[in-house]
Amino acid sequence: MATNMREQVEIKTHDQTTLRGWFYQAGSKAPVVVMSPGMPGIKEHFLDCFAERFQKAGIATLLYDHRNWGESDGLPRHHSNHQEQTQDTHDVIYYISTRSDIDPNTIALWGSSFSGGIALIAGAVDPRVKAVITQVPFVSGNAARARLPDDFLAKIYTDRGETTFLKPTYIPAFPNSLEQARTQPYAAVMSTEESWNHYQDVTALGHNKENKITLQSMFYAIRSEPAAFISQISPKPLFMTIGLHDSLIDSQLQKQVFSNAGEPKELLKLDCGYFDVYKGRRFEENISAQIAFLKKYL
Template sequence: MLTIIAVLMSINLLTAQNHYTFKLSDKVTRQKITFKNRYGITLSGDLYLPKNRGNEKLSALAVGGPFGAVKQQSSGLYANIMAERGFAVIAFDPSYTGESGGEPRNVASSDINTEDFSAAIDYLGLQTFVDRNKIGIIGICGFGGMALNAAAVDKRVKAIATTSMYDMSRVMSKGYNDSMTLGQRTKMLEQISQQRWEDAEKGAPADGPRNLPEKLQGDEPQFIVDYFNYYRSPRGFHPNSVNSNGAWPVTNPLSFMNMPLLSYIKEISPRPILLIAGANAHSRYFSEDIYKIAAEPKELFIIPNAVHVDLYDKIDVIPFGKLELFFKQNLK
């Protein structure tokens, strides 16, 4: 019986690893890779390369996000298309999620997830087919904030683009549109602090509510409906994705509420920033506010009629031509 269960678990794991929410381009190769970050966590990634790349060293990109997603979803789609356009690209599972290592599972950290980008850059810079002086990063959704944070501290990043960017520390500590009062923040932190006693007693963190419900009740905000229509439908579902199939621990917000991202955003300059957001995205204000405080060179690119989740997978909406031009002009 145990042998049968073990075989079934192996089959399920293999199925998850091989399920992608997009089709691999016939102009691109994809191979599984692993690399370690400086905390010793082994990250799982996919390396996408153009088939007809010749002998010239390639410019390279590391792609991460959205927050709660895995590399078989949006980041892999971006990597696939950017590799079509001539780049060597890694899409990776962040620490503690997907096929990457780290215990306990499904934990996020403003520091460690920033480091994950730098670890991907470590890997890229060691490849003989990559020009290590021509490496950029793309951050989607919550990993847009992590990507900007990584670029501020890691001077090897030569150009940075974000799509549907979230500042996770801002939204967790202040609520959407900064609507959380000091009293609400204090109450939330008191509850999380008390939860730590329970977690310590049990020896494992308790999960919070499921990120997305099994079905909609009909009274959800539109952006929740949009998330549901991506993560909980065949369009974007993946069994390894926290947003598709799981929950964050109750204590997950702690580091984000106390260690703000983007404190040194101006130190990305003189390297260029491209911030892409949908005109109708509930998250648009994050990109607009970062644009206001970042130093030049910078560009804010607003896509008419697009919502937040459109930039996850809608190829006719995501401005891949803009991304290609941005990186080809700036990775040199």
């Protein structure tokens, strides 16, 4: 069949929020990968490159924006509630399992960074998921909380008391300048120099999106613990990609969490940073290994 064909789809969640995304067809009764962006990403931020490669390999893909982001509905905008996003994942899996053009017995769940944590949680507990792929995953809110200075942590909780749901405080998602990235480590959620460089690549794609996220997104992030679920994934196969020079998530912690997973499991260790897994040579290594994993287990 022709590749690069995709269908606009709308999915209603349990609370009737509309999620929007793209379905990449791959023939009749094809295996399927369910994909979602990390925080604060949208589907156009290099994730379509993964979806197109899965499709060319004969694997259908459903790629969608989380509630409050991109083309999906939900308020407040630019807000990530890790628990809500995880719950929405089960609704997306229901949607894809009812389509006549996929095999409901071959559903894989894919996540990256923040959604990598979602993949670990939802993949562990949802019996419809048959395989899990997670790359540079967010694995521990406790670890994230421990890295925050006391004044920033206090700001998160004070803000929750002083603001309302629909009138939130916003902070930058990425640094506003290279100098800020180098000198102000808590000026943005993703505040490293590597993050600044990636933001330039994202901007060059032409998908305009305000550089902001609610401060309360951090409240939900530091309360989520995907690592607690990883041992429950087995006997489903698990694939994890880590960047050994990740500037945002401790790769040693990721390896430690991975060691708690049961078999079958595969770990791809790339000699690169957090964002390199999306682009260039490291992307090619990453996507080739992921396709081989899916061909093996789906």
